Amino acid sequence: MTEVLERRYRRLLAVWYPWEHRRLYEREMLAVLMAGARPEQRWPSARDTANLVGHGLRTRFGAAGTGLAAPAWAEAAAVTALLGALVLLSQRVSRIAEHLVLPGPAPTPTLWLRALAWTAVVAVALAGWRVLAATCAWLTVAAEAVLFARQYQDMPVAAMGTFVPLALGVLVAAGLTLPAPRRRALALLGWARIAVFASAxxxxxxxxxxxxRGRDRLYDGEAFYVWFGLESGSDAGLYLLLGLVAVAGIAALLxxxxxxxxxxxxVLAMVAPIAVALAVIERGLDGxxxxxxxxxxxxxxxxxxxxxxxxxxxxxxALGVLVVHRLEHVRRMVAVGEAAEETGPARD
Structure with a gap:
């Protein structure tokens, strides 16, 4: 009975506690749990299970929070912030280009100011002035949050179309706020990767x-094809446009x-919230x-x-952080096992 109960307690500890904590305290915790067990007890009590789960979650998230201070997180934040700022800058420039090229009103001063603001963030971040870049980013995000709130009062659907860029702006500002070595993002990415990303x-x-620009020509009675916002008068033309977008997307992801x-x-863990927000808006709020x-x-x-x-x-x-730490823990354990196998025969 004792062995069965101990095995089940070990299983609980393995599920809810990080390996580093178990390595230091598992023997002591098991001794306390077994000392408080009833005679002939086969399963952990509900009270012990609740305490282990609650304390285990606090320990795991505490370890994850401590791990966020690691240099790799600061480097990833710097890279994510720079790439995100480039995405936001490209959106603002594209909006201005639409007003200049397509029929309609000229770009508003607000559009120009938003583009200039993100241009300043990108330029200062590339120069390595992290504190100034973070300050510019937070001021820009605050101004865009005010614009979002005002638009939401009159046109909530149109405002929600800008929610994801606003969330990305918050991510950029937060990433620039984390301390990192000067120009670390540029050192990791290099000018070649930045040029590829910007070109994509x-x-x-x-x-x-x-x-x-060519949409009006398709509405004069001719057949046309539409997919993901792209329109063409022929099937082959549509495939060509989609191919260009796909190649650019793959290049950006690389x-x-x-x-x-x-x-x-x-970086993937940091971008995951933006993808979830986009999915919620596109799929969860369509009704x-x-x-x-x-x-x-x-x-x-x-x-x-x-x-x-x-x-x-x-x-x-939060899930991304836990997954990253779990993957790295598995890699460390594999490395330890391989090292033990290599040194084992030498000792014999």
């Missing part, structure tokens, strides 16, 4: 802008994918957006929708 963004925006493994994993288009007054998000929209990305980041 320019290609995607250029394809869509050029496609919009930029972080070719970084060192510790940085690459952490809400449809209702807004058919009602005579704005319909605002319910509190539970705001909770999902904000808590989902935070949970995605």
């Amino acid at each position: 963004l320019a290609t995607v925006h250029g394809v869509y802008l050029n496609n919009q 930029v972080p994918a070719t970084l060192p493994r510790p940085v690459r994993w952490r 809400w957006a449809y209702s807004n288009g058919h009602m005579g007054h704005p319909i605002y998000l319910a509190p539970i929708q705001w909770v999902v929209l904000t808590a989902g990305p935070l949970l995605a980041f």
